[in-house]
Amino acid sequence: MTDNSNSSKNYAKILHEIVNKKYKKRLLVNKLVTMFTIVCVLAAIIPLGSILLEVVKNGASAISFEFLTQPQGSIGSGRGGIGPAIQGTVIVVGLASLIGAPVGVLAGIYLSEFAKGGIFPDLVRFFNDVLTGLPSIVIGIVGYVIIVLSIGSFSVLAGSIALSIIMIPIVVRVTEETLKIVPYSLREAGHSLGISKAKITLSIVLPSAKNGILTGIVIAISRIAGETAPLIMTILGTSLFFTGITGPVDALPLRIWRLASQPYESAHAFGWGSALILIFMILTLSVGLRFLARTKSFKADY
Amino acid sequence: MEEPIETEDGIIEGASETKKPTIQGATEKYKVRMENVNGWYGAKRAIKDIHLDVKEKSVTAFIGPSGCGKTTLLRCLNRMHEMTPGAHADGRVVVDGIDIYDKSIDPVIIRRRIGMVFQKPNPFPTMSIFDNVAAGLRLNGMKNKTIIREIVEESLKNAALWDEVKNELEKPGMSLSGGQQQRLCIARALAMQPEVLLMDEPTSSLDPIGSSKIEELVRTLRDSVTIIIVTHNMQQAARVSDFTAFMYLGDLIEYGPTNQIFMNPAKELTERYISGKFG
Numbered sequence: 001m002t003d004n005s006n007s008s009k010n011y012a013k014i015l016h017e018i019v020n021k022k023y024k025k026r027l028l029v030n031k032l033v034t035m036f037t038i039v040c041v042l043a044a045i046i047p048l049g050s051i052l053l054e055v056v057k058n059g060a061s062a063i064s065f066e067f068l069t070q071p072q073g074s075i076g077s078g079r080g081g082i083g084p085a086i087q088g089t090v091i092v093v094g095l096a097s098l099i100g101a102p103v104g105v106l107a108g109i110y111l112s113e114f115a116k117g118g119i120f121p122d123l124v125r126f127f128n129d130v131l132t133g134l135p136s137i138v139i140g141i142v143g144y145v146i147i148v149l150s151i152g153s154f155s156v157l158a159g160s161i162a163l164s165i166i167m168i169p170i171v172v173r174v175t176e177e178t179l180k181i182v183p184y185s186l187r188e189a190g191h192s193l194g195i196s197k198a199k200i201t202l203s204i205v206l207p208s209a210k211n212g213i214l215t216g217i218v219i220a221i222s223r224i225a226g227e228t229a230p231l232i233m234t235i236l237g238t239s240l241f242f243t244g245i246t247g248p249v250d251a252l253p254l255r256i257w258r259l260a261s262q263p264y265e266s267a268h269a270f271g272w273g274s275a276l277i278l279i280f281m282i283l284t285l286s287v288g289l290r291f292l293a294r295t296k297s298f299k300a301d302y
Numbered sequence: 303m304e305e306p307i308e309t310e311d312g313i314i315e316g317a318s319e320t321k322k323p324t325i326q327g328a329t330e331k332y333k334v335r336m337e338n339v340n341g342w343y344g345a346k347r348a349i350k351d352i353h354l355d356v357k358e359k360s361v362t363a364f365i366g367p368s369g370c371g372k373t374t375l376l377r378c379l380n381r382m383h384e385m386t387p388g389a390h391a392d393g394r395v396v397v398d399g400i401d402i403y404d405k406s407i408d409p410v411i412i413r414r415r416i417g418m419v420f421q422k423p424n425p426f427p428t429m430s431i432f433d434n435v436a437a438g439l440r441l442n443g444m445k446n447k448t449i450i451r452e453i454v455e456e457s458l459k460n461a462a463l464w465d466e467v468k469n470e471l472e473k474p475g476m477s478l479s480g481g482q483q484q485r486l487c488i489a490r491a492l493a494m495q496p497e498v499l500l501m502d503e504p505t506s507s508l509d510p511i512g513s514s515k516i517e518e519l520v521r522t523l524r525d526s527v528t529i530i531i532v533t534h535n536m537q538q539a540a541r542v543s544d545f546t547a548f549m550y551l552g553d554l555i556e557y558g559p560t561n562q563i564f565m566n567p568a569k570e571l572t573e574r575y576i577s578g579k580f581g
Binding site: 117183185186188189190191192193194195196199200203204207208210 | 380382385387410411412413414415417418420422424425426427428437438441442487490491494
């Protein structure tokens with residue numbers, strides 16, 4: 001017995017020595033890793049911050065009422081504004097979202113709630129992933145060949161459809177993933193009350209996943225609002241306001257690209273201004289929709 | 303089957319106890335009758351040829367060690383078992399004279415009449431207390447607000463929750479404590495006016511106070527609903543149930559009045575489980 005207790009005391013002593021020695025090392029490593037993560041955070045934030053700063057610095061002076069509402073003046077004059085581009089972006093991105101969000105959410109619901117094994121759902125997932133990785137210029141070319149050539153004109157419609165094709169796979173993915181996080185027990189509770197599957201999905205599961213899905217839609221809209229390549233092939237860009245759904249229209253990313261490629265100081269200032277407006281629009285949308293998602297509504301309906 | 307059956311001990315069941323009915327008495331009214339029920343997970347048979355009759359307006363407890371199939375059997379009674387991927391059941395389950403596994407029967411219709419309460423409280427997180435109880439009614443097409451309000455109040459009263467929540471019906475259901483959430487789930491099930499209430503270890507995630515409230519509730523509800531409760535807690539089975547079914551490895555080992563199962567079990571396996579020698 002004494003031997004035993006002695007040896008166990010010795011073990012305890014040896015263990016303590018090891019722990020103490022390791023402990024100092026661990027503290028040091030802990031500090032180093034913490035510092036490294038802070039450096040990484042800075043490395044991620046500094047470019048973002050400097051971009052924002054640069055855009056505000058160069059673009060703020062261009063903003064005026066005329067700039068926001070008027071079409072472009074004669075080239076190099078520094079007059080007029082980017083009214084048509086703002087209007088065009090709102091119309092094209094809005095229409096693309098009206099097409100892309102419902103299709104994406106419904107497809108996501110299908111994959112998460114209604115697909116029952118077999119090869120078809122996996123095929124859908126596979127092509128959806130491929131679509132996510134497709135270069136946007138390729139989608140632009142497809143939009144050009146299929147829609148622009150058949151209508152005979154660059155158009156809002158072609159641009160919106162091209163952008164919605166970029167949007168759909170993102171929304172599908174996010175919707176499916178978010179719905180999968182909703183606990184199965186909620187669906188079970190719904191089934192145990194004899195509620196139909198459609199109503200369980202719409203009234204119980206979907207509201208629980210609302211925030212995640214809305215965030216996904218916001219990310220997708222932000223992504224397409226900044227797309228340039230597919231718009232060159234579909235809406236072309238114009239210095240005029242909206243003329244109709246089958247006519248060409250302008251958009252902010254296109255306008256920025258055009259302004260930046262002009263050899264005039266004033267055009268560059270307009271370009272910075274347009275960039276600022278585009279960032280501001282995306283930020284407002286993002287913050288606004290998130291705020292909307294966060295306000296929970298518990299309206300007891302007596 | 304007119305006469306009561308003699309047990310192995312030679313005692314005629316039901317004779318000694320005046321009010322306690324026997325399982326075997328054919329004159330009794332059965333609410334749920336199981337014949338040859340098998341439950342499968344893929345090729346694995348989780349419950350084997352179960353024959354069991356549940357008397358109307360009584361509490362029947364399923365007990366047994368983990369993995370004995372008691373929950374699977376319970377889930378066969380409202381066809382929730384088949385929601386699990388790869389799972390299926392065969393045999394006959396007759397509720398109120400209706401074979402619920404008949405091809406012409408939609409499981410959704412069955413589940414409107416057979417309520418279920420789960421192991422972990424699962425109130426709908428996006429809904430208020432009121433809406434949680436009203437959910438089953440509304441989503442099944444009930445539009446009359448007066449009736450909904452009346453049923454919600456009555457269900458919360460029957461679930462012994464009304465006094466605690468009557469002034470905060472618009473608060474989220476998730477804001478309640480665990481025990482209250484479980485009673486909310488019971489109220490939600492009761493709102494559908496079920497004839498049978500299935501409870502799957504309803505107190506396993508609750509503290510002793512929450513558990514005792516649920517047990518009390520089970521005893522009161524017995525007067526209006528047929529209750530089948532799965533529990534791993536033998537004391538609980540002894541306290542709340544009129545009949546007890548002991549299951550082991552997918553077989554129904556013994557079934558009878560709770561007193562008899564606990565005081566004088568016919569099978570050695572039952573006796574050993576009851577006395578805590580295994581399980």
